[in-house]
Amino acid sequence: MSSDNQFLRSGCPIVNGLDIFGDRWTLVIIRDLVCGKETYSELADSPEKIPTNRLAERLKMLEAENMLVKELYQSKPKRYKYVLTKKGRDILPILQDIAKWGNNYVEGTWAPQEWFMETV
Amino acid sequence: MSSDNQFLRSGCPIVNGLDIFGDRWTLVIIRDLVCGKETYSELADSPEKIPTNRLAERLKMLEAENMLVKELYQSKPKRYKYVLTKKGRDILPILQDIAKWGNNYVEGTWAPQEWFMETV
DNA sequence: TCAGTGACTTCAATTTCGCAAGTAATTAAG
DNA sequence: CTTAATTACTTGCGAAATTGAAGTCACTGA
Numbered sequence: 001m002s003s004d005n006q007f008l009r010s011g012c013p014i015v016n017g018l019d020i021f022g023d024r025w026t027l028v029i030i031r032d033l034v035c036g037k038e039t040y041s042e043l044a045d046s047p048e049k050i051p052t053n054r055l056a057e058r059l060k061m062l063e064a065e066n067m068l069v070k071e072l073y074q075s076k077p078k079r080y081k082y083v084l085t086k087k088g089r090d091i092l093p094i095l096q097d098i099a100k101w102g103n104n105y106v107e108g109t110w111a112p113q114e115w116f117m118e119t120v
Numbered sequence: 121m122s123s124d125n126q127f128l129r130s131g132c133p134i135v136n137g138l139d140i141f142g143d144r145w146t147l148v149i150i151r152d153l154v155c156g157k158e159t160y161s162e163l164a165d166s167p168e169k170i171p172t173n174r175l176a177e178r179l180k181m182l183e184a185e186n187m188l189v190k191e192l193y194q195s196k197p198k199r200y201k202y203v204l205t206k207k208g209r210d211i212l213p214i215l216q217d218i219a220k221w222g223n224n225y226v227e228g229t230w231a232p233q234e235w236f237m238e239t240v
Numbered sequence: 241t242c243a244g245t246g247a248c249t250t251c252a253a254t255t256t257c258g259c260a261a262g263t264a265a266t267t268a269a270g
Numbered sequence: 271c272t273t274a275a276t277t278a279c280t281t282g283c284g285a286a287a288t289t290g291a292a293g294t295c296a297c298t299g300a
Contacts, residue, residue, distance in 0.1 A: 010167040012150055013222025013229035031134055040278050045243045047130040087225050097214045102133025105207050109133035111243050160247050197297045
């Protein structure tokens with residue numbers, strides 16, 4: 001009986017969340033998808049200017065984690081849009097709380113659009 | 121007039137939150153402080169086994185960001201405990217939401233103690 | 241005097257990251 | 271028919287960050 005652990009670091013739900021989206025770019029991508037962006041180039045166009053290799057890599061990871069699905073919206077040439085699943089959309093409350101914290105404690109940060117913070 | 125930006129990446133409150141605590145270890149440290157840990161060795165003892173150089177560096181950063189203060193609790197030898205400020209304690213809702221997401225979507229994760237999830 | 245403890249620091253070996261440039265498929269323009 | 275543009279990536283490389291292990295320093299207690 002091997003003591004192989006199904007978890008990377010521990011069974012803590014916080015740690016396991018962070019091991020999926022707790023990096024420099026993943027929540028930025030999800031923010032943009034929640035806000036209506038759909039294509040690769042729309043996502044690449046954020047004010048934060050994510051490097052394209054990082055964007056491609058994170059999108060693959062999010063797809064592998066079933067946080068989003070790729071949907072063909074044009075066949076010649078093949079073009080896909082990225083659509084959040086419920087698992088991905090359920091990140092929204094986390095984004096809202098981070099945005100609230102950021103607005104409270106980091107001076108000069110933008111106020112998100114009203115609909116984004118709704119029900120918080 | 122230089123166009124020097126006060127922000128690392130953008131004025132987005134989410135991005136600016138992440139630029140403080142959106143790394144592999146910071147929220148794990150805050151989790152443990154919220155849960156009652158106070159000293160360096162208590163923090164180093166987590167199941168995730170944070171490398172000690174990382175722990176020291178993140179504690180210095182959190183102090184510089186006024187997320188916590190170092191309090192002397194013994195003078196020979198000098199020993200400090202780490203205490204969250206309001207700015208640091210206000211991370212709790214974010215931790216609660218991540219924990220909820222983790223429990224919902226990562227199979228086998230621990231259920232946090234009841235008090236931790238209170239009022240969520 | 242000497243092992244032990246708490247709180248770090250230092251260092252070498254990866255790993256990850258960001259930037260720039262390149263590629264592939266296809267459409268549009270001349 | 272040839273060339274330029276567009277979208278969506280991929281490749282390569284140096285720089286920066288992370289890890290794990292070991293070392294340091296100030297005491298304390300036996």
